[in-house]
Amino acid sequence: MRSIFAIILSVFTTTVSATPFPSTYQPLPGSPTLITNATILTGDGRRLDEADMYISDGKVIWVGEGAVPTEGVTTIDASGKWLTPGIIDVHSHLGVYPSPGVSAHSDGNEATAPVTAEVWAEHSVWPQDPGFSRAMAGGITTLQILPGSANLFGGRSVTLKNIPQNTYQGMKFPGAPYGLKMACGENPKRVYGGRNQAPSTRMGNVAAYRASWIRAQRYIRDWQQYEQKMAKQTSGAETDSNSALAAALIKPPKRDLELETLAGVLKGEILVHMHCYRADEMMTILDMADEFGYQLGTFHHGVEAYKIADELAKNNVCGALWADWWGFKMEAYDGIQENIAIVDRPENSCAIVHSDSEEGIQRLNQEAAKAMSKGQAAGLDIPPERAIRWITSNAAKSLGIAEQTGTLAPGKMADVVIWNQNPFSVYAKAEQVFIDGAMVFDRNDQTLQPVSDFELGQLLEAAP
């Protein structure tokens, strides 16, 4: 008798894994390591001179002073060197627009409809992109891979740990929330307007966002109603076979991948990463987030963010910005080199230096250095221990992983970079890079310099 009910139930209930495409990330092998006599920028605004740090079991155990086991500890003398948290890039297209950038590899924009919240960047990531190892040599330990900005809703992002693996699942940052890429302004209206299709204007952009949020609200309501009905049927004093049958006959709403992602934003589970340049447009987006009751996460590019720095801080929104890129399109015409420093100025600000570039990601420290020095020249007091937050802790906050990484605090992931000198210099080089306590890169040891499958065996006759 029970088996019949079981069969009926299985017919009507859809099995959905809560975490499809799960992370299989495992830290690489590491050993307890004591790093001594370094200048340490902790990532939370502090600087320690001639200080030590101890990492073990993949975690930061202590910074400054603490106990170390008498045996089994590797010691690295970092005299004259600088130590920072692993560098985090919140805006990368590595893997989805990999090298070589041939059209067969162009997997970053599903530019076939303005709303494609259903696509996931991870399904485009080519783990053999040589860009990952180049970024590692620049101290990048964590990066967010975003879809491009052709669409109003471009799809889900994925946050990766920067270790070489043959699958993106093997790189997927355990427990990191998903992001949703959205785009303002010229790109969507150019791509679709150019096809004589909506949107072709900025007002068309906003109308289409709002229409999508309304559908997402409805989708949430439909599921809530379904769950309420189910709860009612199954919450009786006795769950007899009749009520189980009745519950099984309540049809769930049709699953919709696009609306699942949008609903995830409205429920606060998915973070919004919004490509947006102009100050006035960013304010429109903040109002729209209020209208639909979600928290905006991060504005990306924001070349005019300096015009609304106070509003960004007040609304608890990060600004992921370039140090000096401007003028390539009309909405980038008002870029200034002090953008990051001015966005950083208010209390509770969240200024971030991002790359959006396979070149820039290799030297985010230099990009931060330029922004820092332009801020200093404009009279803003920005020491290195403050500026390093732009590429570590603030970036971790933007990605929703600040509990796990982004600062050198006890209990955090041991994502660490040892620099040959002050990293705010064109001459600075990441000498050693640790991810979860494992040394994954050593500039002075070729055996710790990964090479992707694509690069192996190229130009054999030309080797120097």
Place this chain on the structure above:
Amino acid sequence: MKRQFFTLLLTLACPIAFAQDLLITGANLHTQSAAGIIENTDILIKDGHIERIAPRIPTNKMIRVIDAGGRPVTPALFAGVTVSGLSEVDAVSEAVDSSYRELYTELMHPEFDVRMVYNPHSSVIPITRIEGFGFTLLAARGGDKTLSGQGGLVRFDGGYSSFEGKPVIYIQTSGRSAGSVGGSRVAHWMLLNQVFDEAMTDEELTLITPQGATALKTATDEGIFLFNADRAADIMRVLAFAEERELSAVIHGGSEAWMVAESLAAANVAVILNPLKNLPENFESLGARLDNAAILHKANVRVIFSSGETHNARKVRQLAGNAAANGLPHSAALAAISSTPAAVFGGEPRSLSQGARADLVIWSGDPLEVTTQAEHVILSGVPDTMVSRQTLLRDRYLDEATDMPRAYTKP
């Protein structure tokens, strides 16, 4: 009233202010000449030129004095190959003049000379200049055309025709640009051979106008041909073509130039490259590496740096710094963005010695470092105001908000 009128007339008659004599004291002078670096020296500038370089030059109250305080002084730098004054906003096609497309003649047009419409009032120019840049190589950008047109050096002094040096004709030879010529780089060479034959002999002109033929002949006699080529094999093809046609070639791109450094040195062909390129961006740059410039320099190949960017051309300084961080001697890295491009393209020498034009920059520190600033930019002996559209935007928004909108703040 009358007096005001005359003042106005005088101002209009002399758009460029008379250069006051200028004395820079305590300079750490990177001469870019055989003199190398002269420490703690004074530089006297008269009539826009360097009058004297010596320690403790006497001054008087008619001379403006700027104390360098031991900081570096270099020639005003080279901004790379750009479309400065030819593109106000890259994605606004009506504000861009650096290339042609769908020209009804369907011919090749080496006579397409971008210098004809160079606009010194572009906001890009002061924005670039105040970062320490004094000149650039104007580019004709075809992208997909075998012959893109021509350009040349221009100084960032605000003049309408501040051009220098030789005519430079831009040629595409890469696989990427071959799409519009039949999908093979073979077609680039096929067309080039034909068009040169037509221009240089009495053959009937089928691919080119008479003006275009003249432009090719002139450039062959006294100009430069700049070939876009990254792959080692393509660079070797350029060298063979240049030898056969007896023309002066420069390689632009050169990701794999290090692989053929000896051949480049033997042919005395310079390379314009971006020293940040270290990824196999395509199948033409599988050999891209950070020490490309260092290897070429060691083989006695002249290197020049360019980022390919116009609006952010100021990044060229960071390029040079990274090259220096990857094995290129500091002086060679500085030369790659000052004296070398001037020499290769036939401009005025960018070495700071007596008699040279006073185009120079006083830096807050190492000119190749990302945390230093150009403190004074001096072109033809005139100190720049150090104001650009971007500094004005900065100053408008740097102060705390007032009761009135920012539009009333006019710094």
